[in-house]
Amino acid sequence: MKNKLIQKIEKAKLVGRGGAGFLTHLKWQAMLDAKSSLKFLVCNGSEGERETYKDGYILTNYPEEVINGMRLAFENLGITKGYIYLKPEYFKIFAKKLKKIIGGLNIEIFEEYGGYLAGEETTLCNVIEGKLAMPRQKPPYPTDQGINNQPTLINNVETLYQISKIAKDKYQNIRFCSLAGEVKNKGVFELPATLTIEEILKQTKNYPNFEFFVQAGGGWSGSILLSSELNQAPAGTSGIIVYRKNSTTVMKLAEKLIDFFVSHNCDKCVPCREGTYRLQEMIKSKKIDELKFKDLIFTLENTSFCPYGKSLVIPFKDIYNKLLKC
């Protein structure tokens, strides 16, 4: 079945803005093709990445566009119920305002209980069903069996905003970049998606005049990039955190990051539950046993149940290779 809006989304090459980078039109097509009398839509405003604020920015400035994106999903895909899934901080700020904009649409504003993993899409389904925040096995994908095993479309806040723009033929390939860390102008900036990290730092008048490195692409799970590696666009959720080289103790940074991952994972699978704990143990002891470290990274990356464990290794590999070994 051809659908004009889906064709437009495909033409725009829109990828999900939650960080995983999946082509949005494929999800929409799967939802359109799904045969069920119940179809759910979730606007994912969990934004669990640390030092990333773009979903909050969009909900502050463009809530109508986001709801319009949801309305389009209702109309084009036969959605029967929608959720706006918000972390507690966002629920407090936005729930009332969003309720007014929703009007007659069957949308529930859902307060999740926070935590990084709660934004992962199969975990999100469990949370909405009132179960423990744990990922589910894929396949089935949520578009087949999501909430209550019914087809469920899960789109990030920014993705729905962009869909609204696409529908109005006003789509410009812009991204919402969170700038954080040691920068003068903190905040979220709307910039062309083609800009490199260096250009972003310069355009936002944030390019440091001191030695630095950045973490880019996904808050605390983003890649660590040296100042010589900034000739590339930020990946994932497009956030950039700037660290001052002289005043950043690398092991302290590593400890801050691993503490976060140890306390935010779901403890379901061995590599992520035990592996992050052993990484933490090693980092806290300030002695990195190279073989052990590499083994832990290996098993996290290759055998974790869900993307959380697979991707959390990124900053640690970078810290080890780029900051500690040199």
Next chain:
Amino acid sequence: MLNQKINIKIDGQNFVAQTGETILQVARKNKIDIPSLCYHPDLKVQASCRLCVVEIAGVKGLQTSCMTKVFDGMDVKTKSPQINKARQINLELIFAQHVEECDDCVWLDNCKLLKLAREYKVKIPRFVDRKQKFPVHQFGQSLIFDSKKCIDCGLCVEMCHRQGVDFLERQKKGNFFQVEPSKDPKKDCIYCGQCLVHCPVGAFEAVGEFEAIEKFLKQKNKVVVFQFAPSVRVSIGEEFGLEHGSIVTDQLVGAIKQLGVNYVFDVSVAADTTTIEEAGELLERLKTGKNLPMFTACCPGWVRYVEYFFPEFIPNLTTVRSPQMIMGGLIKTYWAKQQKIDPKNIYVVSVMPCVAKKTEIERPELKIKGIKPVDYVMTTRELARLLKKKNINLTKVKKQPADCPLGEPTGAGVIYGTTGGVMESALRSALYQLTGKKMAKPDFKAVRGNKDIKTAEVKIADKKLKIAVVNGNGNAYKILDELKQNPKAYDYIEVMACPGGCIGGGGQPMPVDDEIRQKRINSLYEIDQSKKIRLAEDSPIIQCLYRDFLVNKKDAELICHTRYYKQKKGNRVLKG
């Protein structure tokens, strides 16, 4: 499309598989060993241990075989340096959360962890055990949960959920989720022990397993009497390398006697008494219309479930005691009188397929004139361990029949060990008691088999009896819900908490799965079929018993009947 035949390759060998199957299922069927701790065929895939990783041609990275479905032309490798490395590291991580206490472990003879440790050259102490200070919990007089050994695979939580109990749950403590007993006052353990038989690493054990198995040997100046449950005769052989379901009744008696025990009785004889009493009670209730449907109460797990979770149904439980309690009572009254022994000087040990039976014997209302009918319960596993410790090989001992006068059961008393067995025995007797007629072929096939719930209408004389047989406690609430809507939906209901009945009990040899349970069940029916006497009332032992001893109703009440009460929560922390 489901159930289409497809071709896949595992390690270069071709296999026919079916769509919908996982790689692990196909591998197991074809005897290809892929290591896994958190997979149990009874339960939903957990995919948490990450040991069953394999490589699939054309697919990036390692895939877990327990959750990856096969596709036509799939080419799977189960061994490679990458795979081995991943398994080794994950095993090391698992060992770091499992405090080993191998000597006393329920898996001592077939520990998967140790086997894998050798196979993958695991450095067991590579990381410091993180659970050393974790608590030990005790549930009733039945179960010990040592959370120091738990590897968080999730199977016990899943099984407890499947049992309809949800007492074990994952709770967050500090940075970790860990398995903990629920603090919810509405939930408690029913002592079925299914967590124990589904735990891959021995974090659960029966109370006393195995440190108290020699307790009875220290009973000075007492006459020690053993009794064994119907299902033990078809399961204990497995502990000695025999085929699943091997019938070893006389070897079992011979082995116990070799321990120096002089008297060994068969609980199935008491089951015949249970049958007669229960059939009589059923007919009485049908006559008066009171407290229907009647529920069986042989299974202490099920009884506790009713008493704790659904006390409004307590009046529906039959007042007839379970066979082990009746037998204990008979030993300390009937047999004691015959032998002229003071019942205080008799020490009764039951060999049971069950850990809930350990709590059952402590119920104060079961005492007869102040004396506990049964003094100690050991599980099938515990007896096997004791025999091995004493170098008694069950397969080589002199076969002996159980002792007179409580040694020769009818077929009806033996099938108590399977789901549907109590129902079938009672139906045979009810028909006889009502009409005086005996069936040429006393088979009630509608109540047999492994279905979750079996329902049937059975014609007994001019009565149409609506019956239900519930296999596994997790299915019980369905029937109870139905009864809340329609109290007259059934007349008689059997519930066994463990899947398959006692043959699948929490005290039985491990591992266990559908195939093994079926073999044990088949053997019980084989024994029934081979017995000349298959109706409890036809047993000469039982006839004597009612003629000489249970002469009036009062005697029968004292020894064969009991009461039930709303129960309190029964768990506590032992250490930690």
